[in-house]
Amino acid sequence: MIPKEKLMEMYEKMVRIRRFEEKAVELFLKGALPGFLHSSIGQEAVSVGACAALREDDYMISTHRGHGDIIAKGARVDLMMAELFAKKTGYCKGKGGSMHIADLDLGILGATGIVGAGLPIINGAALACQLKGTDQVSLCFFGDGASNTGSFHEALNMASIWNLPVIFVCQNNLYAESTPQWVHQKIQDISVRAQGYGIPGVSVDGNNVLTVYRATSEAVERARGKGGPTLIECKTYRWLGHYVGDPGTAYRTKEEVEQWKSRDPVKQYRANLLANGVCEEKDLDAIDRRLEREIEEAVEFARNSPDPDPEDALQDVYIGEYIP
Amino acid sequence: MAKLNMVEAINLALREEMERDDRIVVLGEDVGKEGGVFRVTDGLQAKFGKDRVIDTPLAETGIVGTAFGMAVYGLRPIAEIQFEGFIFPCLDQINNHIGRIRNRSRGRFTCPLVIRSPYGGGIHAPEHHSDSPEAILAHIPGIKVVIPSTPYEAKGLLISSIRDPDPVIFFEPKRIYRAIREEVPEGEYSIPLGKARLVQEGKDVTVIAWGAMVREALNAAEQLKADKIDVEVIDLRTISPIDSETIAASIRKTGRGVIVHEAAKTCGLGAEIIALINEKALLSLQAPIERVTGFDIPVPLPKTEHYYLPNPKRIALAVKKVMSF
Numbered sequence: 001m002i003p004k005e006k007l008m009e010m011y012e013k014m015v016r017i018r019r020f021e022e023k024a025v026e027l028f029l030k031g032a033l034p035g036f037l038h039s040s041i042g043q044e045a046v047s048v049g050a051c052a053a054l055r056e057d058d059y060m061i062s063t064h065r066g067h068g069d070i071i072a073k074g075a076r077v078d079l080m081m082a083e084l085f086a087k088k089t090g091y092c093k094g095k096g097g098s099m100h101i102a103d104l105d106l107g108i109l110g111a112t113g114i115v116g117a118g119l120p121i122i123n124g125a126a127l128a129c130q131l132k133g134t135d136q137v138s139l140c141f142f143g144d145g146a147s148n149t150g151s152f153h154e155a156l157n158m159a160s161i162w163n164l165p166v167i168f169v170c171q172n173n174l175y176a177e178s179t180p181q182w183v184h185q186k187i188q189d190i191s192v193r194a195q196g197y198g199i200p201g202v203s204v205d206g207n208n209v210l211t212v213y214r215a216t217s218e219a220v221e222r223a224r225g226k227g228g229p230t231l232i233e234c235k236t237y238r239w240l241g242h243y244v245g246d247p248g249t250a251y252r253t254k255e256e257v258e259q260w261k262s263r264d265p266v267k268q269y270r271a272n273l274l275a276n277g278v279c280e281e282k283d284l285d286a287i288d289r290r291l292e293r294e295i296e297e298a299v300e301f302a303r304n305s306p307d308p309d310p311e312d313a314l315q316d317v318y319i320g321e322y323i324p
Numbered sequence: 325m326a327k328l329n330m331v332e333a334i335n336l337a338l339r340e341e342m343e344r345d346d347r348i349v350v351l352g353e354d355v356g357k358e359g360g361v362f363r364v365t366d367g368l369q370a371k372f373g374k375d376r377v378i379d380t381p382l383a384e385t386g387i388v389g390t391a392f393g394m395a396v397y398g399l400r401p402i403a404e405i406q407f408e409g410f411i412f413p414c415l416d417q418i419n420n421h422i423g424r425i426r427n428r429s430r431g432r433f434t435c436p437l438v439i440r441s442p443y444g445g446g447i448h449a450p451e452h453h454s455d456s457p458e459a460i461l462a463h464i465p466g467i468k469v470v471i472p473s474t475p476y477e478a479k480g481l482l483i484s485s486i487r488d489p490d491p492v493i494f495f496e497p498k499r500i501y502r503a504i505r506e507e508v509p510e511g512e513y514s515i516p517l518g519k520a521r522l523v524q525e526g527k528d529v530t531v532i533a534w535g536a537m538v539r540e541a542l543n544a545a546e547q548l549k550a551d552k553i554d555v556e557v558i559d560l561r562t563i564s565p566i567d568s569e570t571i572a573a574s575i576r577k578t579g580r581g582v583i584v585h586e587a588a589k590t591c592g593l594g595a596e597i598i599a600l601i602n603e604k605a606l607l608s609l610q611a612p613i614e615r616v617t618g619f620d621i622p623v624p625l626p627k628t629e630h631y632y633l634p635n636p637k638r639i640a641l642a643v644k645k646v647m648s649f
Contacts, residue, residue: 034448034626086627095624096448113409113452115382147380150413176382178358184381253358310631317621 002210007278010052010209012265012287014044016154017068019295020077024067024098027299033084036321040068042207042239043171045265046072047072049212050139050169050232053220057143059070059107059138059268061126063117064099065238066111074106077237081298087305093316094308107136114151115176118142123155126164137223139167145176147190156231158195165223167216170233171206176250192231194231206234207265210272236265328508330501333475334364334440337482338496340512342372345400348486352404354386361406362442362501388414388439390409392422395437400486408443408495409452415460422491423466435491438482443471444536444586445618445633446499448626455623456587458534459596460494462564468492468517470562472499473538475508480515481561488517497535504539518541520567522574529580529643532571532597535559537584537634544639553647563593571597572604579610580646584634589617611649614642 004169021041040047043065051060051072064068071077075091083090084098091101094125102110109125112118116156122140129136146152147170159166174181187193194201200222205213212234219230238258248257273279314322326548328336342348350372356379359366367375380387384405391401405411411418418439425435443581462469464515470485472478478496485492514552515521523538524545533541545555546628560567575581579602583594594615601613616634624632 030620036453086625094627095622097625099450099452113450114413148366148381148386150383150385177370179379179381181378201639207502307627310628312631313621313628313631314625322620 002213003276005064005207006052007273009030010048010213011154011269011273011284012049012291012302013052014209014269015071015288015291016077016294017044017047018266019291020071021067023299025244025293027084027239029315034086037084037098037244038065038087039160039240039244040065042260042265043173043236044068045209045269046169046171046206046212046234046236047141047211050141050167050216050234052213053216054139057107057137059109059122059129060141061125062111062141063118063123063143063146064111064113064115064140065143066101067098070103070108070111073106074107075101076104077295078100078298079303081302082305085302085305086190086308087302087313088308089301089305093312095313101313112146115147116142116151118154119146119151120158122166123164125158125168126159130162130164135224137165137167137220139169141169141171143176144170144172144174144181144190145179145184147148147177147193148185156193156199156229158197159229163226163228165226166229167219167223168229169216170231172233172235172236175238175242176216189233191231191233197306199229199231199234201231203233203235206236207263207268209269325509328475329362329498329503329529330475330478330506330640331362332470333479333508334482334496335366335368335511336508337479338365338368339371339521340510341483341486342368343510347392347398347400348402349376349378349381350402351391351403351557352417353380353382355379355404360404362498364440364496367403379585384410384413385417388422391437392425392435393415395435395491396425400436402438402486403442405439405441406582407453408441408457409455409480411441411457412425418467419460419464421521423464425449426466426490434489436489438485438494440494440496442498442501443495444499445623445629446536446540447614449630451622454629456585456618458495458563459591459593461591467564469495470517471495471497471536471563472534472561472562473497473559474504475506476633477515477521478507481517483512484514485519487514492517495535498537500539501639506632515561517562518565518567519561520569520570521559521561522556522570523559524555524557526554526578528554528578529539529582529583529646530554530556530558530574530578531584531639531643532558532560533584534563535541535586537586540634540636541584541639544636544643547636547640549642553643553645566600568600568604571600575601575605575610579608581613582616582639582642582646584616584639586618586633588620589615590620592617611646614646616642
């Protein structure tokens, strides 16, 4: 039985991600945001369901499509939005941008522009916990594309032989950029790769936040109990293209996109909460309105924040002062 | 004659070379159906089929290692690495295998492959999408490194790179992918590798640049006319092997030099060029050579990118400094 508070928190986080992403896309298309943007709209249930199974002091590492993951782990949307605007007040002082947001205080080791890079890193975080004797677990998000990289295979092997407290969560959105899964790998269920490393693997509906939560909770329990790593594949879909600006239509049919949109993870969860009498419609509407304001305030904060000074570019490369 | 941008010119070179030589196979992430993220390989799969334009999994080491094996056994692979920041996982294959096979096989096997990759900053991209790693690649024996500065140059240099019997890293300055249009002839012409281009003659000072920096150097030269400084501009074109003769000849004439590159200063190619000048033209020097480069930092976001990238103003300042030495 999941407490009501937890159920409501999951709804709130899913809507926060959806609103944040919608706003970011809108701003990017207006030319307000520099850099590149990879939207995670459609994948909210994976981010939220997986992170809801973690404690605040657990570790998490994300991907280039990472806004949802880090919001789910508790990141502040005002600092994120400021980072997207490349402002001095952003999470990375405006130097990292959309793809590199980290908040080590929240256990968010960051996003990365390099596909597959996070898997060995999360092993390191987990090994540090293991050697220090803490009971923290570490979770790594990655995509179907990353499951073909060498670092995926190296990392799963190392996690298994060292029995690391790691949860590998694959956000299988069926496309590695523009390449469909059936073109880039011969298997349908990425979880079968767990067998090759002698660890448990499971494939679940990534559009159902409670399914993801339950699967991750089981893996977290195992990891905390010194039972080693787990590979969880969550089947989901990104509604938009690989990056904002990619229409995503050259390699996907309209019917396919519409079919997945009809399984909107946020709407489904909302309906689920109401059907089970967890809360009333007005409670959810109140959350929606509050988040609408929160995102608007984040945009205001970002807009009103100062640009970095040119000299800031020279800071934080090495310890101490650096003069070119 | 058609006026093309660099993307179109490279596409044309690929198309013509693939028609001429059926050993050429293009492979990389999203290069087929999608035509590449910058559309450089647009239409090639439709024309030449899936056996010659291969969409690969997202696995850079795998792409480059595969290209190596194909090249050793008679094909002419052209691998695309989507952004220069993604080339670092492939350095193992490039350094430990591709650059060594001729040497390792006592000259019996060659490795005639091309690795194309968009490179450099200036498009407001974040980390991993704005680097300039040419000096790292140029440091590897057995590897050639080519960087075009205009559409015409890109087509000619790519044709030469494809036909070259050695492995070539072909860095495409993404900042000027669509910024310059010029006449690019259909049909074959080639520009030899290892030969720099004298872009503009001048008698007072030599500015050496490549890729997107050539345009910045030319703009600086234009500004410096007001100060009655006559600037000679050299486009290096090939970073490795480097055309030390053209550089030395120019320095012997002008006695002064400024090197411009986007990459970080420390161990950048500028240092190598200064060493070559010292070896070949020391007694002609009227002033120490200046470098205008990026700083020794990760390439930052657009709000500070203009501060990082060399621009005509910084180049002009350096020129004035060497002129007033």
